[in-house]
Amino acid sequence: MIKLTQHRQVILDLINESNHHWEAEELARTLAERDHPIGIATVYRGLAALEAQGLISSFQLADRKRYERASKAHHDHLICTECGTIEEFSNDRIEQQQDLVAKENGFSITGHQLVIFGVCRKCS
Amino acid sequence: MIKLTQHRQVILDLINESNHHWEAEELARTLAERDHPIGIATVYRGLAALEAQGLISSFQLADRKRYERASKAHHDHLICTECGTIEEFSNDRIEQQQDLVAKENGFSITGHQLVIFGVCRKCS
DNA sequence: TTCTATATGATAATGACTATCATTACTATT
DNA sequence: AATAGTAATGATAGTCATTATCATATAGAA
Known part of the structure; x- marks a missing residue:
């Protein structure tokens, strides 16, 4: 234990x-x-x-x-490739499509990791 | 060079x-x-x-x-947590939502990494 | 208080990856 | 063909995130 x-x-x-x-x-x-x-x-x-x-x-x-x-609501991450800032987001449509993709491929989904890379507002 | x-x-x-x-x-x-x-x-x-x-x-x-x-079309990955199998998928709706999420957060998107974890057909 | 199980800290070890350096390979020039 | 300059190569030492080991400490049950 x-x-x-x-x-x-x-x-x-x-x-x-x-x-x-x-x-x-x-x-x-x-x-x-x-x-x-x-x-x-x-x-x-x-x-x-x-x-x-x-x-x-x-x-x-x-x-x-x-x-x-762990107490945060489920979310994924945006990461700035310049300054390293990590921001969080949640998008139900992506979540739904992930479930659909898993089903279509015969997978029983257990989780995912999604990171979107970009340049943030401050670094533009 | x-x-x-x-x-x-x-x-x-x-x-x-x-x-x-x-x-x-x-x-x-x-x-x-x-x-x-x-x-x-x-x-x-x-x-x-x-x-x-x-x-x-x-x-x-x-x-x-x-x-x-690199010559493959863009895709993301499904990974079986039991046997380690890696399968590929492509989903335009997810791609579009990622672009939207980046914009909504003031990010200029440069890329992403998406991995969906689950149990594949064979390991169920 | 004693006993047992688990946690802890320090450090050695592991493994993915990179730096170093002597040597080799490649390519352009003469 | 010879030479020079540049980058690649291989072996291995080194780096760093992480884990294993082991002696010791702590927590909790009896």
């Missing part, structure tokens, strides 16, 4: 403070800055445990994982 | 032989089996060069990149 230990609670609280998309190393650094250092291996294990319990979500961006609150 | 050297041509030919989604190490191994060993660093550099020239495309799946022919 996966425990929600104090360390994990602290990680979860930090993630739940905002809509930020956290990298593991970023979390470890921020916790250290707040006088709550947690070993990087413990952060990784904690993130895995929290995700397994459905308390946070993650998505892969290039070669590293980003973590965010 | 990026050259299309013999090594790179061999890599390109292998990728163009099929619709397969190749990992770098897989390419190196297959070339070695065909008595055409290419150093892994050379494979990586070759893949980067071929992609820069628009001759192949890639997408990131978990912690590693997959490479495929």
